Amino acid sequence: MIPLPDPPESIRLADGNDPLAGLRGRFLLPPGVIYLDGNSLGALPKATPERLRRAIEDEWGGDLIASWNKHDWIGAPARIGGKIAQLIGAKPSEVVVADSTSVNLFKLLVAALRAQGDRRVILTEPDNFPTDGYIAEGVVGLFDGCARKTAPAAELEAAIGDDTAVVVLTHVHYKTGQRWDMARVNEVARRRGALVVWDLSHSAGAIPVDLAGSRAELAVGCGYKYLNGGPGAPSYLYVAERLQSQMASPLSGWMGHAAPFAFEPVYQPATGIDRFLCGTPPILSLLALETAVDLMLEADLAAVAAKAEALSELLIAEMAPLCAAHGFTLITPRRFADRGAHVAFAHPHAYEICQALIAEGVVGDFRAPDVLRLGPAPLYTSFSDIWRAVRTLEQVMRLRLWDRPDYRTRARVT
Amino acid sequence: MIPLPDPPESIRLADGNDPLAGLRGRFLLPPGVIYLDGNSLGALPKATPERLRRAIEDEWGGDLIASWNKHDWIGAPARIGGKIAQLIGAKPSEVVVADSTSVNLFKLLVAALRAQGDRRVILTEPDNFPTDGYIAEGVVGLFDGCARKTAPAAELEAAIGDDTAVVVLTHVHYKTGQRWDMARVNEVARRRGALVVWDLSHSAGAIPVDLAGSRAELAVGCGYKYLNGGPGAPSYLYVAERLQSQMASPLSGWMGHAAPFAFEPVYQPATGIDRFLCGTPPILSLLALETAVDLMLEADLAAVAAKAEALSELLIAEMAPLCAAHGFTLITPRRFADRGAHVAFAHPHAYEICQALIAEGVVGDFRAPDVLRLGPAPLYTSFSDIWRAVRTLEQVMRLRLWDRPDYRTRARVT
Numbered sequence: 048m049i050p051l052p053d054p055p056e057s058i059r060l061a062d063g064n065d066p067l068a069g070l071r072g073r074f075l076l077p078p079g080v081i082y083l084d085g086n087s088l089g090a091l092p093k094a095t096p097e098r099l100r101r102a103i104e105d106e107w108g109g110d111l112i113a114s115w116n117k118h119d120w121i122g123a124p125a126r127i128g129g130k131i132a133q134l135i136g137a138k139p140s141e142v143v144v145a146d147s148t149s150v151n152l153f154k155l156l157v158a159a160l161r162a163q164g165d166r167r168v169i170l171t172e173p174d175n176f177p178t179d180g181y182i183a184e185g186v187v188g189l190f191d192g193c194a195r196k197t198a199p200a201a202e203l204e205a206a207i208g209d210d211t212a213v214v215v216l217t218h219v220h221y222k223t224g225q226r227w228d229m230a231r232v233n234e235v236a237r238r239r240g241a242l243v244v245w246d247l248s249h250s251a252g253a254i255p256v257d258l259a260g261s262r263a264e265l266a267v268g269c270g271y272k273y274l275n276g277g278p279g280a281p282s283y284l285y286v287a288e289r290l291q292s293q294m295a296s297p298l299s300g301w302m303g304h305a306a307p308f309a310f311e312p313v314y315q316p317a318t319g320i321d322r323f324l325c326g327t328p329p330i331l332s333l334l335a336l337e338t339a340v341d342l343m344l345e346a347d348l349a350a351v352a353a354k355a356e357a358l359s360e361l362l363i364a365e366m367a368p369l370c371a372a373h374g375f376t377l378i379t380p381r382r383f384a385d386r387g388a389h390v391a392f393a394h395p396h397a398y399e400i401c402q403a404l405i406a407e408g409v410v411g412d413f414r415a416p417d418v419l420r421l422g423p424a425p426l427y428t429s430f431s432d433i434w435r436a437v438r439t440l441e442q443v444m445r446l447r448l449w450d451r452p453d454y455r456t457r458a459r460v461t
Numbered sequence: 462m463i464p465l466p467d468p469p470e471s472i473r474l475a476d477g478n479d480p481l482a483g484l485r486g487r488f489l490l491p492p493g494v495i496y497l498d499g500n501s502l503g504a505l506p507k508a509t510p511e512r513l514r515r516a517i518e519d520e521w522g523g524d525l526i527a528s529w530n531k532h533d534w535i536g537a538p539a540r541i542g543g544k545i546a547q548l549i550g551a552k553p554s555e556v557v558v559a560d561s562t563s564v565n566l567f568k569l570l571v572a573a574l575r576a577q578g579d580r581r582v583i584l585t586e587p588d589n590f591p592t593d594g595y596i597a598e599g600v601v602g603l604f605d606g607c608a609r610k611t612a613p614a615a616e617l618e619a620a621i622g623d624d625t626a627v628v629v630l631t632h633v634h635y636k637t638g639q640r641w642d643m644a645r646v647n648e649v650a651r652r653r654g655a656l657v658v659w660d661l662s663h664s665a666g667a668i669p670v671d672l673a674g675s676r677a678e679l680a681v682g683c684g685y686k687y688l689n690g691g692p693g694a695p696s697y698l699y700v701a702e703r704l705q706s707q708m709a710s711p712l713s714g715w716m717g718h719a720a721p722f723a724f725e726p727v728y729q730p731a732t733g734i735d736r737f738l739c740g741t742p743p744i745l746s747l748l749a750l751e752t753a754v755d756l757m758l759e760a761d762l763a764a765v766a767a768k769a770e771a772l773s774e775l776l777i778a779e780m781a782p783l784c785a786a787h788g789f790t791l792i793t794p795r796r797f798a799d800r801g802a803h804v805a806f807a808h809p810h811a812y813e814i815c816q817a818l819i820a821e822g823v824v825g826d827f828r829a830p831d832v833l834r835l836g837p838a839p840l841y842t843s844f845s846d847i848w849r850a851v852r853t854l855e856q857v858m859r860l861r862l863w864d865r866p867d868y869r870t871r872a873r874v875t
Contacts, residue, residue, distance in 0.1 A: 091517065107502075108510075181728040312588075
């Protein structure tokens with residue numbers, strides 16, 4: 048790592064006054080690394096290794112099949128869903144953990160299309176998170192006359208029409224960080240008879256999400272980003288209570304049955320949110336997610352949002368001189384109300400710069416074609432981290448470390 | 462536990478001559494328990510806790526996002542699929558690990574229906590594993606004019622007709638243990654233009670499965686039964702190489718894209734088996750599965766099959782006097798070629814008997830309405846286990862332990 052002076056008084060003061068500072072010590076962060084990629088894979092809570100050791104050795108190893116009841120593995124999807132509900136302004140009966148975000152989006156899009164009768168358009172942004180678009184393509188292929196249409200963000204509300212069955216949007220854009228006004232889009236869609244599925248992957252756990260307050264009807268989200276559930280942690284889905292009885296999952300597996308262990312020959316969906324479960328859930332990954340959600344629930348969510356704002360404001364302010372001197376362009380909205388926790392900068396050499404930064408111990412990530420994405424995580428990123436990260440980037444640019452042959456020629460596979 | 466004498470010489474000799482006896486010590490089995498439910502949740506390999514500790518602390522905790530490449534998390538679905546391929550007579554390029562068995566069955570049924578043009582019937586057994594039937598119902602609901610039809614096992618081959626798109630069968634029946642002649646069904650179906658999806662959940666890892674030798678085209682299977690991958694371990698799916706380019710997954714998530722990290726706006730499926738991946742896989746659960754599959758690959762598969770036969774033969778023979786004296790009826794086929802590794806007995810008080818057995822340290826399971834299922838696992842069940850389990854059951858029946866009020870009134874929720 049590049050040697051750096053101590054952060055100035057103002058930065059140390061910000062850390063000293065941070066009500067969430069104590070939570071940083073609850074994560075196992077590797078020494079010598081400033082991790083600004085928690086929006087891609089959240090850090091490891093200290094409690095997780097021991098929780099998983101117990102799950103593996105004591106529960107699976109010791110109690111074997113009896114663990115499904117004795118340790119309530121069978122209740123884990125609803126129980127953890129109920130905890131995540133507290134993070135996103137939902138009722139416990141409206142959220143369940145299952146499968147991956149892509150699979151959950153598939154369930155909700157198919158259910159929404161069916162509930163919408165003759166309406167046959169799935170509307171989204173052209174630049175939405177690609178897998179959400181791919182899943183929409185897959186769904187469109189299953190229904191005659193169904194189409195996926197896109198409209199740029201600025202024109203999206205106007206594009207919600209009489210043929211729109213469902214709008215699918217990422218609450219915070221994975222690349223630019225642009226945040227939708229959820230209440231407003233829901234209101235426009237409702238007036239025009241369309242449903243909206245929100246992907247909360249880049250917002251929940253970092254910035255305020257209020258599904259009830261914004262009258263959201265459908266949502267999915269990711270367990271392994273700001274929720275810190277571990278690599279590929281199971282996803283969650285939300286269906287507003289008033290809609291649940293009208294929404295049928297096409298993935299009608301036994302865990303979504305009204306009586307999974309009755310082994311009845313005909314499928315009868317559970318009455319509540321459990322109808323969106325499908326197969327047997329991956330318990331080890333689920334329990335890692337639960338440990339992380341429990342930790343997040345210890346934090347005051349208003350403090351989390353305030354810190355997300357303060358960290359990203361600091362990052363944008365500290366980066367301003369580098370934008371001017373080294374050709375970075377801020378592509379994230381300037382107002383916090385319009386963005387998430389991460390901040391993105393375009394630069395023609397973003398890929399090589401990102402690699403050089405990582406080599407110097409500052410982990411952000413690159414998104415094609417030219418974006419450097421830096422994601423502070425309010426639970427464990429300090430103000431000093433931001434200050435040091437920008438100083439390191441400054442040195443990378445000043446010393447042209449990114450222009451070393453090994454960065455220029457490295458394959459783009461991250 | 463009920464005190465028992467030592468097993469007779471013949472049983473001790475069988476254990477002494479067991480070429481797989483050394484593998485038992487590679488599992489963490491709870492003391493004082495005879496576990497005959499590995500067909501529901503396989504036992505814990507001793508190597509798993511340390512592998513998961515490394516995955517959690519060193520990989521996730523230490524290397525964070527870099528682990529996707531550095532520890533080849535990204536290659537895990539194909540890598541583990543390639544290992545499972547060795548257990549089921551497939552090529553490494555024909556198997557991938559992903560999602561749950563139910564989700565994988567959904568992918569293959571939809572892909573098969575689409576590949577089959579005007580044929581619109583999914584044919585199965587009325588008494589097939591319920592979740593497979595539920596998933597078939599879900600698929601049928603997506604296609605106009607599509608129907609799920611059932612035919613009893615004895616009439617199934619004759620029921621494969623010109624309208625049959627795909628037959629879905631469990632290679633070994635979850636309850637009765639009846640084994641299909643896979644090569645024969647595949648041959649009949651092929652002659653009549655139908656595809657067959659095999660569910661290998663109750664066969665792979667215990668009895669011989671030869672997908673190539675029996676010219677199978679499509680299969681799914683479970684990671685947490687005989688494969689010992691842990692509770693809710695991810696599932697695998699198989700598509701014969703010659704079919705892969707014609708089969709499209711409706712769950713077109715980014716991991717199945719030809720270039721997942723290019724973030725292209727349009728879905729382009731991967732050329733090979735990877736096109737059946739969907740979302741980000743649950744890495745912790747995946748790596749537990751890999752550890753268990755690695756252990757199974759240390760065993761000679763012919764010895765595994767021979768031991769499955771010998772254990773189940775011993776169980777049937779030892780149970781014969783109890784059938785006569787205490788009203789058990791063997792519902793599993795008598796010839797090994799016609800059954801799997803587990804053995805099932807009908808009894809009017811099967812539920813209470815199962816509970817009493819468990820209380821006495823012998824863990825089998827109950828399947829509605831009246832079946833006691835005992836599942837030896839060739840990798841860790843000994844011949845002495847079988848002998849002791851039957852002696853314990855004999856005492857349960859002789860002392861009418863099952864008739865104690867707490868067993869009679871216990872709710873049926875296992």
